Amino acid sequence: MKKVCSNILLIAMPFLVLSLFSSCSNNEADKPGYEFMPDMYRSPSLEIYSSNTFFKDSLNARPSVEGTMPRGFVAFYYDNTLEDYLLAGKELKNPFENTEDNIEKGKQLYQMFCAHCHGKNGDGKGSITHPVYGAIPSYADDVMIRRTGENMNDLAAGNIYHAIYYGLNAMGPHNTQINDTERWLITMYVQELQKGN
Amino acid sequence: MLQLNYMFINMTKFINLSKYPFTIFSSLIILLFAVSASVSAQNIEEGEKLYKANCTACHQIDSKLIGPALRGVSDKYSEEWLIKWIKNSAEMIAAGDPDAIAIWEEYNKSPMTAFPYFSDDDVKNILAYIEQAPEKQAVVATTSVDGGAIVVEDQTSDYVILTIAIVLLLVIAGLWKIKNTLKEVAGEESEDLFSSIITLVNAFFARKSIVTLTVFIILGFGVNSAWNLMLGVGVTKGYAPEQPIAYSHKLHSGINGIDCNYCHHSARHGKSAAIPSANVCMNCHTYINEGPSGKAEIQKIYDAVGFDPEKGQYIQGYEQKPIKWVRIHNLPDHAYFNHSQHVVAGGLECQDCHGAIEEMEVVEQHAELTMGWCIDCHRQTEVKVADNDYYEEMHAKFKENHPGEAFNVEAIGGLECGKCHH
Numbered sequence: 001m002k003k004v005c006s007n008i009l010l011i012a013m014p015f016l017v018l019s020l021f022s023s024c025s026n027n028e029a030d031k032p033g034y035e036f037m038p039d040m041y042r043s044p045s046l047e048i049y050s051s052n053t054f055f056k057d058s059l060n061a062r063p064s065v066e067g068t069m070p071r072g073f074v075a076f077y078y079d080n081t082l083e084d085y086l087l088a089g090k091e092l093k094n095p096f097e098n099t100e101d102n103i104e105k106g107k108q109l110y111q112m113f114c115a116h117c118h119g120k121n122g123d124g125k126g127s128i129t130h131p132v133y134g135a136i137p138s139y140a141d142d143v144m145i146r147r148t149g150e151n152m153n154d155l156a157a158g159n160i161y162h163a164i165y166y167g168l169n170a171m172g173p174h175n176t177q178i179n180d181t182e183r184w185l186i187t188m189y190v191q192e193l194q195k196g197n
Numbered sequence: 198m199l200q201l202n203y204m205f206i207n208m209t210k211f212i213n214l215s216k217y218p219f220t221i222f223s224s225l226i227i228l229l230f231a232v233s234a235s236v237s238a239q240n241i242e243e244g245e246k247l248y249k250a251n252c253t254a255c256h257q258i259d260s261k262l263i264g265p266a267l268r269g270v271s272d273k274y275s276e277e278w279l280i281k282w283i284k285n286s287a288e289m290i291a292a293g294d295p296d297a298i299a300i301w302e303e304y305n306k307s308p309m310t311a312f313p314y315f316s317d318d319d320v321k322n323i324l325a326y327i328e329q330a331p332e333k334q335a336v337v338a339t340t341s342v343d344g345g346a347i348v349v350e351d352q353t354s355d356y357v358i359l360t361i362a363i364v365l366l367l368v369i370a371g372l373w374k375i376k377n378t379l380k381e382v383a384g385e386e387s388e389d390l391f392s393s394i395i396t397l398v399n400a401f402f403a404r405k406s407i408v409t410l411t412v413f414i415i416l417g418f419g420v421n422s423a424w425n426l427m428l429g430v431g432v433t434k435g436y437a438p439e440q441p442i443a444y445s446h447k448l449h450s451g452i453n454g455i456d457c458n459y460c461h462h463s464a465r466h467g468k469s470a471a472i473p474s475a476n477v478c479m480n481c482h483t484y485i486n487e488g489p490s491g492k493a494e495i496q497k498i499y500d501a502v503g504f505d506p507e508k509g510q511y512i513q514g515y516e517q518k519p520i521k522w523v524r525i526h527n528l529p530d531h532a533y534f535n536h537s538q539h540v541v542a543g544g545l546e547c548q549d550c551h552g553a554i555e556e557m558e559v560v561e562q563h564a565e566l567t568m569g570w571c572i573d574c575h576r577q578t579e580v581k582v583a584d585n586d587y588y589e590e591m592h593a594k595f596k597e598n599h600p601g602e603a604f605n606v607e608a609i610g611g612l613e614c615g616k617c618h619h
Contacts, residue, residue, distance in 0.1 A: 029435060029436065029437040029438075029559075029561070030436075030437065030438045030439055031436075031438075032433040032436045032438075033429055033430075033431075033432065033433050033436065034426070034429065034430045034431070035430065035431055036430045036431055040529050040530060040531060041431070041527060041529050041530065042530075043530040045530065048468075048469045049469070049472050049522075049524070051519075051521070057516075057517065057518070057519060058519060059519050061474075082306060082307065082308070111456065112456040112458040112459060113456070113458070113459055113462075115454075115456070116453060116454050116455045116456065116459070126454070127453055127454030127455075128453050128454070128455075128481075129452060129453055130453075130481075130485050131249075131253055132253065132254075132257075132262065132484045132485055133254070133481070133485075134249060134253045134254070135249060135250055135251055135252065135253040135254040136254055137254070137310075143312075143313070143314045144251075144310050144311065144312055144314075145285065145287075145310065145311035145312075145313060146310055146311075147307070147308045147310075149287070167480070169254060169255055169263045169307075170254055170255065170262065170263055170483075170484050171480075172476075172479060172480030172481065172483060173476075173480070174480065176474070176476060176477070177459070177462040177477060178462070
């Protein structure tokens with residue numbers, strides 16, 4: 001009996017020593033691990049967000065050169081002023097047809113870009129918890145008089161488009177995230193929400 | 198008011214009430230005042246509700262937001278003026294009220310929303326609330342943000358192992374001591390620690406079978422871990438580096454419910470899902486300059502873009518600095534991956550590949566991103582054809598030529614080498 005015990009002890013001994021060593025090694029979450037051929041991962045070709053020593057600010061993602069525009073770019077000829085906001089409301093019409101399909105597309109985009117503040121049903125009760133975004137008016141509101149001199153539910157398509165493009169009050173400008181087509185589709189859905197439930 | 202009441206009660210102790218009806222009358226009046234005092238507490242509560250529902254989109258008590266800070270507003274303007282202003286400021290400006298025009302011009306001629314449906318009492322209640330609002334509006338902190346939570350957890354588990362090891366060593370030392378003491382009591386010769394270790398090692402090497410067994414087991418372990426190590430080359434699963442800004446996906450996406458596409462807006466349009474440029478952060482952080490963990494992390498965005506949160510405007514001529522986020526998900530150059538194809542045409546959720554990002558304080562690579570992992574998914578995943586006109590024609594032809602077969606990614610050429618290696 002005594003011999004069996006000591007045999008087990010003897011086998012266990014080297015593992016005890018090993019396990020002591022292995023427990024010393026760190027689980028390094030902030031290191032990516034081993035690479036076999038780093039030059040196949042990090043080739044000299046430029047990637048969108050990599051840094052570029054050619055430019056002073058090292059940014060590889062460049063803003064477009066002044067006086068040029070990206071392909072497919074649609075210009076918006078209204079400035080970020082109250083006058084142009086009102087003018088856009090008077091002049092602009094939604095170029096997209098009011099079809100069920102377009103409204104559904106607009107709804108999907110609205111859920112991505114607007115719902116966290118304006119609420120899933122446009123009631124202003126979004127999921128953002130910060131107090132700055134705690135009192136967002138409902139699209140269907142018919143009592144507060146907005147800057148157009150009308151209520152929320154009277155805002156024209158051009159007003160809504162202008163607000164998405166340049167922002168309004170605590171809302172920031174969204175023209176870099178949402179392209180022209182998407183802005184009009186969202187506008188169409190917001191106009192549906194203005195009708196209330 | 199309470200004090201007055203108290204004094205009055207003390208007085209009545211000395212005066213016979215029935216003889217002095219006037220005293221009773223005055224006591225009633227004082228009581229009435231006391232009641233009106235409690236009504237005013239109710240007014241403040243009422244005012245707070247109205248304030249939070251209607252004003253906080255543009256105003257804060259102690260600092261400028263879109264409109265001016267509101268503390269002390271009742272001292273600056275008369276109550277009558279404020280009631281008129283809040284109900285319809287545009288009218289006052291049009292009528293040429295000098296105070297109204299002054300404030301309108303100070304705030305870039307952006308008109309204040311009119312609240313014509315407020316009663317005079319509503320406005321008075323709001324003003325009552327503003328006058329005695331708590332010193333600083335606490336930021337709603339639904340959760341404590343603890344940057345680098347994953348790393349911290351790992352450290353604790355290391356400490357646990359270390360403690361257990363120390364305890365075990367102490368137990369061994371204690372047992373050895375007891376054994377020695379027992380030997381001394383029995384009259385045998387006791388050993389010191391060093392010589393007993395020597396005895397143990399000698400006994401180990403004296404038994405050939407045990408030595409052979411140990412060598413085999415250690416070899417097995419070695420081969421296994423070498424195999425695992427080689428399989429892990431170039432696989433960065435679990436990689437969770439510290440980022441230049443302790444941005445929490447849990448706070449933004451999980452708690453505040455912001456859709457992934459809001460910031461990663463190019464995932465639907467192109468190859469890259471986009472690391473949002475700082476202007477996207479500024480959509481909200483122009484006004485939100487304090488988070489649950491304080492101001493330091495948000496200040497880093499301001500330092501990058503050159504924004505002065507006190508004045509609420511960009512610094513002219515500021516040399517902007519890039520925020521150098523550490524890349525986590527990286528494919529080798531010879532493998533092509535396109536986000537829009539998977540998100541729009543494939544209809545995948547971000548979480549399918551990236552895991553529960555909305556629960557991560559620090560983003561960690563969820564999937565292996567190896568070729569085997571891609572292929573597995575392409576073999577198993579059935580193409581979503583419902584409400585997806587992208588594959589309509591292809592699906593119709595497939596059904597015709599391969600009746601009864603599964604319409605998975607493999608079936609539409611998702612395993613062809615050139616699809617990803619071109």
